[in-house]
Amino acid sequence: MKDIKLSDADSARLVEVFSSLQGEGLNLGQRQIFVRFGGCNLCCDYCDEPDTIPIPSGRLQSRRQLQQAIDKLAQERRHEAVSWTGGEPLLHPRFLAPMMDWARQKGLRNYLETNGTRVAAFQEAAALCDTVAMDIKLPSATGRQTWSEHLEFLRVAPEKIFVKVILTSQSTQSEWRQVIRLMQEAGIDIPLILQPATPIASVETIEPALAIEFLNQARALLRCARIIPQWHSVWGMP
Numbered sequence: 001m002k003d004i005k006l007s008d009a010d011s012a013r014l015v016e017v018f019s020s021l022q023g024e025g026l027n028l029g030q031r032q033i034f035v036r037f038g039g040c041n042l043c044c045d046y047c048d049e050p051d052t053i054p055i056p057s058g059r060l061q062s063r064r065q066l067q068q069a070i071d072k073l074a075q076e077r078r079h080e081a082v083s084w085t086g087g088e089p090l091l092h093p094r095f096l097a098p099m100m101d102w103a104r105q106k107g108l109r110n111y112l113e114t115n116g117t118r119v120a121a122f123q124e125a126a127a128l129c130d131t132v133a134m135d136i137k138l139p140s141a142t143g144r145q146t147w148s149e150h151l152e153f154l155r156v157a158p159e160k161i162f163v164k165v166i167l168t169s170q171s172t173q174s175e176w177r178q179v180i181r182l183m184q185e186a187g188i189d190i191p192l193i194l195q196p197a198t199p200i201a202s203v204e205t206i207e208p209a210l211a212i213e214f215l216n217q218a219r220a221l222l223r224c225a226r227i228i229p230q231w232h233s234v235w236g237m238p
C-alpha cells in the first residue's frame with residue numbers, strides 16, 4: 001500500500017473541531033472544545049464514531065489551522081478544556097504533545113480521551129494532560145485482549161486518570177472480575193465509571209440488574225465506582 005501520512009509534528013488527520021458539552025464520565029456537562037482525530041487502532045462493536053476508525057480517515061490539517069480553529073471557538077465562549085479525542089488521539093503523538101503545550105499556554109486544560117493502549121505515546125503526553133478519560137476495553141467488544149496494555153497505561157500517570165468501561169449485553173462476569181483485578185493492581189483510588197452502552201443497531205446494552213451487580217462488586221474493592229450513562233444522545237448533541 002502506498003505510504004499515507006497520518007501525522008507528524010506539523011500536521012495531523014482531523015475529522016472535526018467543535019464546541020460542545022462533555023457527554024460522558026466524571027466531567028459530564030463541562031463545556032469543552034473537541035478535537036477529533038482520524039484513525040483508531042481498535043474496532044469496538046459499540047463505536048459511536050465509526051467514521052473515525054479507518055486509517056487513514058479525516059483530513060490533514062496543519063498546526064496553524066488547528067490553532068486558529070481553537071482560538072475562534074475560545075473567543076466565542078468560555079471553555080473548561082480541550083478534549084483531544086478520536087478515533088485514537090495517541091496515534092498522533094508528535095502532533096498532540098506540542099498542541100497540548102500550546103493549549104496550556106492559552107490557559108486551556110487538556111482532557112485526553114483514549115482507549116488506553118498506546119503506552120509509549122502516552123508517556124510523551126502525560127505531563128501535559130490535566131485529565132485522562134481512559135477506556136478499559138473488554139474482549140467481548142473488541143475481539144482482542146488488551147489487559148496488559150491497559151495496566152501499563154494506568155501506571156504511567158494514575159493520579160490523572162479515570163477509567164470508563166462500556167458495558168453491553170455481551171459483557172461477562174469473568175471480564176468484569178478481570179477489570180476489578182486490574183484496577184486493584186493499578187491503584188484502588190482511580191475512579192471507575194461503568195457506562196451502559198448506548199444501544200445501536202448491532203449492539204444491545206447491558207441489563208440494568210447486571211450493571212448494578214457489577215457496580216456492587218466494584219464498590220466492595222475500589223474507592224470510587226459509579227454508573228454514568230452517556231448523555232449525548234439524550235441531549236441530542238454531538
Ligand code: SF4
Pocket residue numbers: 040041042043044046047048049050052053086087088115
Ligand atoms: S477505541 Fe474508541 S474510536 Fe476506537 S473503535 Fe473503540 S470506541 Fe471507536
